[in-house]
Amino acid sequence: RKEVEQDPGPFNVPEGATVAFNCTYSNSASQSFFWYRQDCRKEPKLLMSVYSSGNEDGRFTAQLNRASQYISLLIRDSKLSDSATYLCAVIGSGNTGKLIFGQGTTLQVKP
Amino acid sequence: SAVISQKPSRDICQRGTSLTIQCQVDSQVTMMFWYRQQPGQSLTLIATANQGSEATYESGFVIDKFPISRPNLTFSTLTVSNMSPEDSSIYLCSVEVYREEPYEQYFGPGTRLTVT
Numbered sequence: 001r002k003e004v005e006q007d008p009g010p011f012n013v014p015e016g017a018t019v020a021f022n023c024t025y026s027n028s029a030s031q032s033f034f035w036y037r038q039d040c041r042k043e044p045k046l047l048m049s050v051y052s053s054g055n056e057d058g059r060f061t062a063q064l065n066r067a068s069q070y071i072s073l074l075i076r077d078s079k080l081s082d083s084a085t086y087l088c089a090v091i092g093s094g095n096t097g098k099l100i101f102g103q104g105t106t107l108q109v110k111p
Numbered sequence: 112s113a114v115i116s117q118k119p120s121r122d123i124c125q126r127g128t129s130l131t132i133q134c135q136v137d138s139q140v141t142m143m144f145w146y147r148q149q150p151g152q153s154l155t156l157i158a159t160a161n162q163g164s165e166a167t168y169e170s171g172f173v174i175d176k177f178p179i180s181r182p183n184l185t186f187s188t189l190t191v192s193n194m195s196p197e198d199s200s201i202y203l204c205s206v207e208v209y210r211e212e213p214y215e216q217y218f219g220p221g222t223r224l225t226v227t
Binding site: 031032033034041042043044045046049087089091096097098099100101102103104 | 152156203215216
């Protein structure tokens with residue numbers, strides 16, 4: 001079983017739709033959680049850190065569920081420019097800085 | 112965040128040769144990392160570049176194949192040695208920025224390596 005798992009998609013949604021991605025992790029001692037966005041042929045860019053209490057940044061909401069060991073990303077009012085691959089990343093125990101990435105979920109927003 | 116640059120941005124190399132990739136940060140950082148992203152895959156950590164001591168390698172990666180230098184807190188190099196076509200990947204450095212927990216990690220633009 002992979003340490004961090006995501007549904008690769010693709011998720012094809014119309015503009016204005018709400019879409020949600022989940023990411024599960026296997027190490028219950030994991031300490032930090034992140035969502036990155038990666039555009040084609042570019043480096044991953046940090047979208048959001050995921051806090052225990054959940055956090056929101058504009059149209060984006062991230063949640064952490066420690067009991068079920070998953071994190072989620074909700075995108076409201078999807079824009080064409082949201083089309084990208086969304087990577088979840090987890091740091092395990094020990095605060096080593098070692099990011100373990102999921103395989104990414106591809107989102108395609110259509111007009 | 113931090114401004115991170117990498118050189119070269121891309122290269123095409125012959126098998127059996129070596130390539131050294133440079134990573135420069137605009138501020139001093141404690142933690143620097145090297146990742147690999149193979150075609151169509153996600154990112155995998157190669158090693159943590161430690162300043163003043165040997166890099167810490169992840170399972171499946173060895174110093175002879177991927178020697179790393181970290182001479183100071185703003186610079187690191189990764190060498191891909193004795194290359195084969197399987198080494199064709201994007202190689203990315205990242206740095207950890209301390210503002211408040213969780214410490215966030217930012218990536219350089221990557222080096223796209225093709226081995227023929």
